[in-house]
Amino acid sequence: MVARWSEFAAQEPELAAFGEERLQAAPAYIATLRASGAPRVHPVTPVFGADGMYLFMEPTSPKGRDLRERGWFAMHNGVPDSDGTGGEFWIAGRGAPLDDPTTRAAVVAAASYEPDDRYVLFELALTEARCNGYGDVALPSVTRWRETSGPADAGS
DSSP, X not given: OOBOHHHHHHHOHHHHHHHXXXXXXXXXXXEEEOTTSOEEEEEEOOEEETTEEEEEEOTTOHHHHHHXXXXXXXXXXXXXXXXXXXXXXXXXXXXXXXXXXXXXXXXXXXXXXXXXXTOEEEEEEEEEEEEEOOSSSOOOSOOEEEOOSOOOOTTO
């Protein structure tokens, strides 16, 4: 079971707002699975818009191949220091490529940078999310969430 970002945000708006803020404080890091099952980590700039969470990437990106072939990912925000200033946000789920031109146009408009036309667009859907802080940040009242509402597919 996975949830689009908008579904997660409707269920836990405070946690989603905290997470969006943390993930947009570049860089964020996505972990994907290689064919061998070994993890692979990449810095990314997620885009929030068109009711979802998205990534643009080069057509030859190893992370894109991992998402197309296996789907699973985990993502964590970058932290500026060893004290974890600002807090931590972590999500896991499944990613899938999107070809819809209307969605692509909306995500391009929401991006904090100018995505190249050659970039492939992926939507990331969530299975779980959680946050943590170390005294310098107010945490949402709910700090852990897991999708339980029913089946859905990333990219649908």
